[in-house]
Amino acid sequence: xxxxxxxxxxxxxxxxxxxxxxxxxxxxxxxxxxxxxxxxxxxxxxxxxxxxxxxxxxxxxxxxxxxxxxxxxxxxxxxxxxxxxxxxxxxxxxxxxxxxxxxxxxxxxxxxxxxxxxxxxxxxxxxxxxxxxxxxxxxxxxxxxxxxxxxxxxxxxxxxxxxxxxxxxxxxxxxxxxxxxxxxxxxxxxxxxxxxxxxxxxxxxxxxxxxxxxxxxxxxxxxxxxxxxxxxxxxxxxxxxxxxxxxxxxxxxxxxxxxxxxxxxxxxxxxxxxxxxxxxxxxxxxxxxxxxxxxxxxxxxxxxxxxxxxxxxxxxxxxxxxxxxxxxxxxxxxxxxxxxxxxxxxxxxxxxxxxxxxxxxxxxxxxxxxxxxxxxxxxxxxxxxxxxxxxxxxxxxxxxxxxxxxxxxxxxxxxxxxxxxxxxxxxxxxxxxxxxxxxxxxxxxxxxxxxxxxxxxxxxxxxxxxxxxxxxxxxxxxxxxxxxxxxxxxxxxx
Amino acid sequence: xxxxxxxxxxxxxxxxxxxxxxxxxxxxxxxxxxxxxxxxxxxxxxxxxxxxxxxxxxxxxxxxxxxxxxxxxxxxxxxxxxxxxxxxxxxxxxxxxxxxxxxxxxxxxxxxxxxxxxxxxxxxxxxxxxxxxxxxxxxxxxxxxxxxxxxxxxxxxxxxxxxxxxxxxxxxxxxxxxxxxxxxxxxxxxxxxxxxxxxxxxxxxxxxxxxxxxxxxxxxxxxxxxxxxxxxxxxxxxxxxxxxxxxxxxxxxxxxxxxxxxxxxxxxxxxxxxxxxxxxxxxxxxxxxxxxxxxxxxxxxxxxxxxxxxxxxxxxxxxxxxxxxxxxxxxxxxxxxxxxxxxxxxxxxxxxxxxxxxxxxxxxxxxxxxxxxxxxxxxxxxxxxxxxxxxxxxxxxxxxxxxxxxxxxxxxxxxxxxxxxxxxxxxxxxxxxxxxxxxxxxxxxxxxxxxxxxxxxxxxxxxxxxxxxxxxxxxxxxxxxxxxxxxxxxxxxx
Numbered sequence: 001x002x003x004x005x006x007x008x009x010x011x012x013x014x015x016x017x018x019x020x021x022x023x024x025x026x027x028x029x030x031x032x033x034x035x036x037x038x039x040x041x042x043x044x045x046x047x048x049x050x051x052x053x054x055x056x057x058x059x060x061x062x063x064x065x066x067x068x069x070x071x072x073x074x075x076x077x078x079x080x081x082x083x084x085x086x087x088x089x090x091x092x093x094x095x096x097x098x099x100x101x102x103x104x105x106x107x108x109x110x111x112x113x114x115x116x117x118x119x120x121x122x123x124x125x126x127x128x129x130x131x132x133x134x135x136x137x138x139x140x141x142x143x144x145x146x147x148x149x150x151x152x153x154x155x156x157x158x159x160x161x162x163x164x165x166x167x168x169x170x171x172x173x174x175x176x177x178x179x180x181x182x183x184x185x186x187x188x189x190x191x192x193x194x195x196x197x198x199x200x201x202x203x204x205x206x207x208x209x210x211x212x213x214x215x216x217x218x219x220x221x222x223x224x225x226x227x228x229x230x231x232x233x234x235x236x237x238x239x240x241x242x243x244x245x246x247x248x249x250x251x252x253x254x255x256x257x258x259x260x261x262x263x264x265x266x267x268x269x270x271x272x273x274x275x276x277x278x279x280x281x282x283x284x285x286x287x288x289x290x291x292x293x294x295x296x297x298x299x300x301x302x303x304x305x306x307x308x309x310x311x312x313x314x315x316x317x318x319x320x321x322x323x324x325x326x327x328x329x330x331x332x333x334x335x336x337x338x339x340x341x342x343x344x345x346x347x348x349x350x351x352x353x354x355x356x357x358x359x360x361x362x363x364x365x366x367x368x369x370x371x372x373x374x375x376x377x378x379x380x381x382x383x384x385x386x387x388x389x390x391x392x393x394x395x396x397x398x399x400x401x402x403x404x405x406x407x408x409x410x411x412x413x414x415x416x417x418x419x420x421x422x423x424x425x426x427x428x429x430x431x432x433x434x435x436x437x438x439x440x441x442x443x444x445x446x447x448x449x450x451x452x453x454x455x456x457x458x459x460x461x462x463x464x465x466x467x468x469x470x471x472x473x474x475x476x477x478x479x480x481x482x483x484x485x486x487x488x489x490x491x492x493x494x
Numbered sequence: 495x496x497x498x499x500x501x502x503x504x505x506x507x508x509x510x511x512x513x514x515x516x517x518x519x520x521x522x523x524x525x526x527x528x529x530x531x532x533x534x535x536x537x538x539x540x541x542x543x544x545x546x547x548x549x550x551x552x553x554x555x556x557x558x559x560x561x562x563x564x565x566x567x568x569x570x571x572x573x574x575x576x577x578x579x580x581x582x583x584x585x586x587x588x589x590x591x592x593x594x595x596x597x598x599x600x601x602x603x604x605x606x607x608x609x610x611x612x613x614x615x616x617x618x619x620x621x622x623x624x625x626x627x628x629x630x631x632x633x634x635x636x637x638x639x640x641x642x643x644x645x646x647x648x649x650x651x652x653x654x655x656x657x658x659x660x661x662x663x664x665x666x667x668x669x670x671x672x673x674x675x676x677x678x679x680x681x682x683x684x685x686x687x688x689x690x691x692x693x694x695x696x697x698x699x700x701x702x703x704x705x706x707x708x709x710x711x712x713x714x715x716x717x718x719x720x721x722x723x724x725x726x727x728x729x730x731x732x733x734x735x736x737x738x739x740x741x742x743x744x745x746x747x748x749x750x751x752x753x754x755x756x757x758x759x760x761x762x763x764x765x766x767x768x769x770x771x772x773x774x775x776x777x778x779x780x781x782x783x784x785x786x787x788x789x790x791x792x793x794x795x796x797x798x799x800x801x802x803x804x805x806x807x808x809x810x811x812x813x814x815x816x817x818x819x820x821x822x823x824x825x826x827x828x829x830x831x832x833x834x835x836x837x838x839x840x841x842x843x844x845x846x847x848x849x850x851x852x853x854x855x856x857x858x859x860x861x862x863x864x865x866x867x868x869x870x871x872x873x874x875x876x877x878x879x880x881x882x883x884x885x886x887x888x889x890x891x892x893x894x895x896x897x898x899x900x901x902x903x904x905x906x907x908x909x910x911x912x913x914x915x916x917x918x919x920x921x922x923x924x925x926x927x928x929x930x931x932x933x934x935x936x937x938x939x940x941x942x943x944x945x946x947x948x949x950x951x952x953x954x955x956x957x958x959x960x961x962x963x964x965x966x967x968x969x970x971x972x973x974x975x976x977x978x979x980x981x982x983x984x985x986x987x988x
């Protein structure tokens with residue numbers, strides 16, 4: 001039986017993936033290489049590309065092709081691909097071209113401004129741009145809401161985590177509110193009685209970079225298909241064939257950049273190991289934002305901050321920075337597992353991290369529903385920081401509501417992925433541990449291949465072939481179960 | 495009177511310029527940042543973009559729009575823009591989509607291979623790819639030849655230098671053959687009697703980079719709208735709002751990278767000063783390849799290697815590398831004006847440089863016409879190097895016919911621009927000197943603004959508003975006159 005309609009769709013999406021490649025590289029460049037005055041032209045070029053993408057996806061022949069392809073004799077992978085194709089198509093036709101172009105323009109203006117406004121603590125300047133972003137994001141949410149029969153905010157959530165709703169999140173995050181603040185306090189009290197030696201700097205940027213490259217090598221990063229660079233906000237970008245991760249360095253302190261690199265390497269290995277034969281098709285893409293984050297947190301939190309991994313790390317740190325009293329195994333373990341209430345999400349330990357996420361989730365949900373406006377954000381931020389972590393951000397925008405890049409380009413609905421990812425990561429690591437009884441010994445000895453093979457077989461190689469729920473059930477024997485996350489924290493920190 | 499057809503064309507070309515922006519950045523990235531295994535996907539993405547560009551340009555409504563716009567009431571700039579629009583359109587419709595895509599694919603494969611094949615002196619591997627490039631370039635030349643009534647090679651020349659033919663080049667280059675080898679010998683004999691102190695290295699890459707940035711600053715490069723990076727083959731890329739120049743460093747030697755940077759800064763300032771109000775339209779583009787090269791050679795040869803400029807350069811070199819006997823004014827002048835027969839075009843002095851160009855011109859012309867094949871290149875190269883410079887490249891492909899990037903992506907017809915550029919540069923500098931009687935003093939004192947203002951007023955700000963011939967006549971009072979180049983060489987070197 002012929003598959004001509006499916007094949008035509010497949011050619012269209014291959015073409016789109018090539019335009020996405022250019023978008024990925026030009027966006028990476030914008031955050032790592034581009035000089036300040038290149039911003040406007042770059043924003044316009046990316047906006048033009050996003051209009052083109054939208055035009056191709058919303059061509060009127062698409063619906064007919066998708067319907068016809070669904071009648072063809074497709075194998076399992078092709079059928080999963082068709083489902084992803086349909087999801088992209090449905091997402092695209094919801095929005096008029098003019099809105100897509102406007103989103104890209106106001107987003108890149110806001111993001112670019114943020115690069116200088118954040119260090120200047122310039123909330124006034126930033127909020128002017130952010131209001132525009134919120135305005136077009138609300139418009140987007142309205143369009144999606146009407147088409148999908150979801151609330152406006154749930155319709156944005158669905159872009160990043162198909163199947164997740166604020167109802168489900170309230171359940172998952174509500175239970176956090178029950179046990180997490182108490183655990184946090186107990187761990188802080190426990191750690192207050194311990195002695196920790198803080199490493200003495202300065203730690204030269206170039207040496208930190210070399211250490212990062214070294215650890216990326218241990219973690220299996222393929223340097224013939226990727227790079228490490230510097231950006232204001234660390235990210236993993238590029239394309240599966242050429243994955244670009246970034247970090248940022250602080251000469252006074254060693255671990256932020258190091259664990260940042262380990263985190264992004266988790267994202268990178270997922271991308272580098274997506275199913276090669278299907279590359280260019282939607283089914284070859286990473287399953288979802290939360291699954292992506294589960295891989296980075298698997299690397300950073302489950303693996304990277306484990307006591308076993310510190311054994312592997314210690315001689316590398318010494319080889320780059322020389323010996324000093326802080327560089328001793330039990331101290332290194334304490335440093336990697338130090339819990340502290342702080343203002344900055346990306347620097348947060350894994351216990352307080354969910355507090356940062358729930359705060360953002362509640363604010364962005366209210367922002368999109370129209371319950372609050374941009375001008376209300378700083379006061380609400382301060383209030384929720386006090387409530388969860390007992391810290392104030394009054395007047396300190398740069399370390400408060402201006403610290404993240406996400407809202408600048410309108411990625412509302414993304415933040416919950418971080419905590420979903422942490423939950424998936426804990427569940428996956430527990431499953432890997434069951435499958436690999438010698439895991440801790442292997443990690444300490446640097447024999448990481450068995451663990452990476454497990455991830456490759458259970459997560460990476462599947463792309464978007466299965467739904468998130470199927471993928472996790474296949475890998476771990478059950479659907480998302482937040483108990484693993486709680487058990488992980490309690491067993492590591494108590 | 496309405497200009498609706500012109501305005502519609504103008505919108506189409508603005509859109510194209512945004513795709514060209516992405517092409518420029520992704521191409522820059524490919525030469526400076528991309529890891530080896532990113533090559534195939536990048537090649538495919540760029541090929542897709544070039545097909546898109548070609549499809550937009552060759553849309554069947556274009557001819558009608560251009561005809562209708564020609565009847566509208568356009569001002570001078572709009573009319574010049576329409577002419578450039580028409581030239582791009584005519585160039586585009588000549589070639590079928592499949593050929594455009596094939597060119598991009600075989601070109602990026604050949605260029606990518608060259609990056610490792612050249613250092614490995616692997617002519618066998620390289621020539622396999624080059625044959626494919628020559629095959630599709632001959633096809634292109636055939637299509638152009640039939641449409642334009644030019645010989646196949648002249649039709650390729652016309653892409654880079656509208657109005658130039660091999661007939662005219664034979665005249666210009668033929669006269670070089672009469673006087674240049676004799677001048678070269680006299681200068682070499684004269685310089686043999688002089689004592690020159692060679693600077694003692696090593697010269698650390700990072701210090702060379704800092705010196706380059708320093709000199710770029712003196713030359714007015716706008717760092718808020720551009721960057722300096724490293725690539726195997728130096729070039730000036732990016733877009734007018736974000737100009738990317740590159741160089742390459744050799745720790746044993748200081749001047750190649752330094753004068754390379756000065757050269758590329760000439761290209762860069764032309765780009766950075768193209769007429770802002772017209773950006774996005776073809777009339778805002780640089781006039782031609784030879785005019786572009788005239789700006790880089792104006793910076794490198796006319797200005798950069800002048801005795802006056804060495805006064806400006808000397809303290810900067812000393813501040814980056816410390817004092818040593820070679821760093822003394824008269825010695826620095828000798829070093830900058832040293833003439834030597836050598837194998838490498840980009841390292842050649844300005845007297846022997848045209849020999850490298852004429853050699854390539856004769857070979858590529860024969861290659862396109864079919865008089866010779868790729869396998870004939872090494873022997874011909876060796877023969878002509880012996881004839882012009884008395885040097886052999888037998889077996890030394892990497893320093894012979896594999897030294898340049900140009901042919902790898904099928905840029906046949908480009909090389910003559912270099913020597914045309916040298917001739918334009920000499921003529922322009924002579925005109926600037928007439929307009930600025932204190933020029934040498936100004937240069938020595940670092941007061942370069944008057945010279946740059948002259949260039950801006952006479953060349954940069956005009957984009958493609960005038961034909962090359964008009965532009966040069968307006969700036970210098972006469973059309974291209976190769977006597978200025980000869981006079982320049984004789985007065986500097988004899």
